[in-house]
Amino acid sequence: MPESDETRGLFARLKKTRESLAANLSGLFGPGSAVLDDAAFEDLGDQLILADLGVEVSTQIVATLRRQAVSTRVETKEQLNSVLRMKLLEILQPSVRPLDFPAASAKPWVVVMVGVNGVGKTTTAAKLAHWFTQQDLKVMLGACDTYRAAAIEQLQVWGQRLAVPVIAQQRGADAAAVAHDALNSAQARSVDVLIIDSAGRQHVNTELMEQLRKMNRVIQRLDGSAPHETLLVVDAATGQNALAQVGAFAASVGVTGLCVTKLDGTARGGVLVALAQKFQLPIYFVGVGESVNDLRPFDAEAFVTALIGEGG
């Protein structure tokens, strides 16, 4: 897909989100209601909660804006919107970081996808494989979800479509053994990037979390520095549970960055603001569709625009 199309695609896809939010905010920032009274701040808090920022973060932000409104003499809702935008960017900017293949990396560079069930790990693994293939890197996929029905086949179909080799065993095999296998062949074939797909698991399931740690230990027998990236995939429609997910996966396997999927829906993924503030993890990519092209590096400006509209 040509570059210009992709950008157009992104905005077209984000437009729906923006429209729905703009509709919500029109009462708040629209013409006519220029005064900043208590109700205006209350509304603002409500809008943030509606976007999944959560009560805690929303309340904090509103409190900050209230203080700023007094000290910097913010008088109109337009001004308030631009202060809000700045505040959100201040929280999110530190999380903007590209996921670049490190030139001096030991080969292969091992990327492990983790997350709760159904968030988009396998699809994002395929998207990333495509992403790195386009940079002329030699990519390989490891089918380490040996639990879910046809998870292996799902990744294999992606591999075929992308002409990326997929290392797999049969369903029910030990995921750690498959990872070992995959790293082994990646090393032998001097692959640049090995992307390992793992089974979805609830972060409260200690047994399954332990299996993930075991997979890492086995990988480390072949390469002490692996995995180099552990990407937690989060569904944009997730509410406050995302905080618990990040906390648990980070504690268990050391998450190095986030990928946020399904931002092409009306869910605004506002929980990212809370995540960015609490965990200071990079947000590498966002998913805006089901095809391999629907992957974008996280862009805080575009995200905030989708979150609160164009104003400010």
Place this chain on the structure above:
Amino acid sequence: MFSQLGDRLKETFRDLRGRGRLSEDNISQALREVRLALLEADVALPVVKSFLEGVQQRALGEKVLDSLTPGQAVVKVVHDELVELMGARNDALNLAVRPPAVVLMAGLQGAGKTTTAAKLALLLKDRENKNVLLSSVDVYRPAAMEQLRKLAEEVGVAYFGDGDDALAIARDAVAHATTHVMDVVIIDTAGRLHVDDEMMMEISRIYNEVSPVETLFVADSMSGQDAVNSARAFDQALELTGVVLTKTDGDARGGAALSIREVTGKPIKFLGTGENVEALEAFHPDRVASRILGMGDVLTLVEEVERKVDRKQAEQIAAKLKKGKGFDFEDFKNQLIQMEQMGGLAGMLDKLPGMTDLPDHVKNRVNDRETRRTIAIINSMTARERLFPALIKGSRRRRIAGGSGSQVQDVNRLLKQFTQMQKMMKKAKGKGGLAKMMGQMKGGTPGMPPFGR
């Protein structure tokens, strides 16, 4: 991570020693905490607002029991209201059509449709001896059909579906089931966003083609505020008949359950409680309500309260009976259980004073099989309803029917029957026998079950 509602309320009400009735002040303080709890549980904000308005109305003037602080009393009202709103335990799929009955699965990407389709197939096969066909019309997601084919094999039912024309597969699946004289076809669809017009059009075409008797919206219990939007859009496009809430084995508080219930008005029928094909449970409104409100502490609190209340009520009933006044469902139920324990019912009946005067059609209903059902229906009533049967009106009747797996007509019939019995009891009291007997039965009343499950 979040401080629990119970703790918070303790803080809020540390200095408040409330007695008597709830004041506006008590309520608004407590409801502020409840609002936070609901929002942290991801209940959609508009739903939170309308819900709290309702609760405020209901709580005002409510008596604060001696054992409770005003905060606890409010939480109890909130909890009861939540349970009521959530609807009854209702896991019955309506399959009463000329076979094959078609069940359509719908929902967002990754919600758990395919897995739930297999779980339902297993349930219908094992529990209801149905001959089930699983069919996938997901022509988009890589290996989606393969996933369902494997699951079908795992649960031991037939699979149908291949190719790239979703509508044609759906039509053929139903035809296949018809020619093979199968009872149920479960059609699994591709995940789709509610704002994807083309895909929403596709599923409504499928819906029109196969005329499902059940259309289930499969929703992730981890969903946030947007759950209302997707649920509403799917409901408008498809006329859902029920909801399945998945991944409840995680630690999400699951406020989406309330949001979805509120915007669609459709019953939550099942909870997905794990990845394997057996992990499907009937929906328990009280458990989900407790979880939304903030973990076990509230549940324990409310249970404790219920127990206290129940014990008190039990004593009251006993006293009332000794005085030979009134006869309520609790008494009726105990009587039925007692009868069951004493062996055959029909024989018992004639020996009971007053019972001989019952009209035959009433007597005939009281056979042994009906006893179980009657007990189940009474079990689905709340303590208050049992005590004051006059409370049991339209929506409560529906809830009770759902909760006991029976029809509203059954509940209606029982209520009618009960009124007749009440009259008989009055007569019996005149004769002096029954009241004494009931008094003895009541001796050492064991703790009654908390909640009307």
